[in-house]
Amino acid sequence: MQKEESYKWAVKQIRSKVKNHVNTISTLANVSAILKERFPNFFWVGFYFFKEDHLLLGPFQGPPACVKLDINKGVCSAAANEKTTVLVEDVEKFPGHIACDSRSKSEIVVPVFDSCGNLKAVLDVDSETLNDFDDIDKKWLEKIAEYLKAIW
Ligand code: SME
Numbered sequence: 001m002q003k004e005e006s007y008k009w010a011v012k013q014i015r016s017k018v019k020n021h022v023n024t025i026s027t028l029a030n031v032s033a034i035l036k037e038r039f040p041n042f043f044w045v046g047f048y049f050f051k052e053d054h055l056l057l058g059p060f061q062g063p064p065a066c067v068k069l070d071i072n073k074g075v076c077s078a079a080a081n082e083k084t085t086v087l088v089e090d091v092e093k094f095p096g097h098i099a100c101d102s103r104s105k106s107e108i109v110v111p112v113f114d115s116c117g118n119l120k121a122v123l124d125v126d127s128e129t130l131n132d133f134d135d136i137d138k139k140w141l142e143k144i145a146e147y148l149k150a151i152w
Contacts, residue, residue, distance in 0.1 A: 007140035010038045014144055021151050028121075028151075029059035031144070035125070036061035043104060044126040047112070048076050050119045055080060058121060065100040074098035076122050079109035083119060085138050089131040101126070108133040110141045114152035123148075 013034045021027045028047050035045045046060020048069060055069040055076050071077050073096045079086040088107045091097045097107075104126035112121040123145055127133065 003136050004140075006038050007136070007143075010034050011140065011143060011147070015147055018147050018150055024151050025059055028148075031148070032059050032061045035144075041127050041129060041132055042125050043128045044101065045124070047121045047123055048080075049121045050080055055122065062126070063101050063103075066098060069098060075107050076109050076124050079111050079122050080119060083111050083113075085110045085142060087133055087138060089133075103128050105130045106132045108137055108141060110138075110145050112145045112148050115149045118152075120152050 014031050017027050017030045017034070032046045036042055042062075044060065044062030044065065046062065046065070047058035048055035049058045052071070054071050057065055057067045069076050071080065075086055075088055075091070075094055075097055086109045088094045088097070091099070091104055091107055106127045106129060108125050110123045111119055112123055114120050123141060125133070125137070125141065
């Protein structure tokens with residue numbers, strides 16, 4: 001329940017940022033900050049932009065991360081290619097997982113589309129704990145991605 005309450009709070013903040021949106025980078029930077037502030041278990045949270053043959057690091061909070069991700073390798077690329085949320089309980093068991101930081105143990109990646117349905121980015125969240133994400137995270141992070149349709 002506490003997690004639902006945290007997401008409700010975060011979504012309220014994010015909706016306000018989207019409502020006052022002026023620039024994509026700025027809004028996504030604030031979305032990353034809102035999530036990192038509210039969820040202490042989010043070790044890394046941020047966006048990768050979809051660039052046809054790779055994913056490019058966007059606004060994020062957490063330790064430094066890989067700048068370019070091969071579009072055929074890793075969790076973020078799987079979410080981009082399948083255009084669906086990918087939830088990984090144990091990153092070491094995900095073939096091709098890209099370890100930007102060896103402290104990441106579990107991960108959830110949600111695709112972000114524009115209002116025409118074009119893939120624009122993925123929202124990636126990493127945790128230092130195994131199996132740290134569930135259907136509640138999936139539901140709310142997808143809801144956040146829905147709200148972000150308006151900013152492209
Ligand atoms: N682990 C991701 C790479 C991005 S970092 O987690 C920030 C992947 O396998 O795509």
